[in-house]
Amino acid sequence: MPPQGARGTIVSATGSGKTSMAAASTLNCFPEGRILVTVPTLDLLAQTAQAWRAVGHHSPMIAVCSLENDPVLNERT
Numbered sequence: 001m002p003p004q005g006a007r008g009t010i011v012s013a014t015g016s017g018k019t020s021m022a023a024a025s026t027l028n029c030f031p032e033g034r035i036l037v038t039v040p041t042l043d044l045l046a047q048t049a050q051a052w053r054a055v056g057h058h059s060p061m062i063a064v065c066s067l068e069n070d071p072v073l074n075e076r077t
Contacts (some may be wrong), residue, residue, distance in 0.1 A: 019051040027056050 006029065010018045026035050037052075039045050042065060049061055 019048055020055055023052040023055040023057060 008022075008025070010021055012018050015062070022037075026033075037048060039048055044062055051065075052061070
């Protein structure tokens with residue numbers, strides 16, 4: 001891996017397996033590493049977690065979200 005880390009982009013149609021491909025790739029490249037995945041919705045979070053488990057990721061997963069308009073999160077400094 002390059003010293004600055006590894007990044008990739010998958011461009012493909014909806015439902016074509018991008019999430020599973022990313023999960024399998026990270027399992028191969030970073031079998032013991034920590035991975036950050038960001039998703040825009042809770043539905044996609046559930047789908048993503050399920051896909052990652054299906055390809056063999058068995059480490060604990062942590063999810064952070066805000067379901068309401070939180071003034072602290074929206075505060076601009």
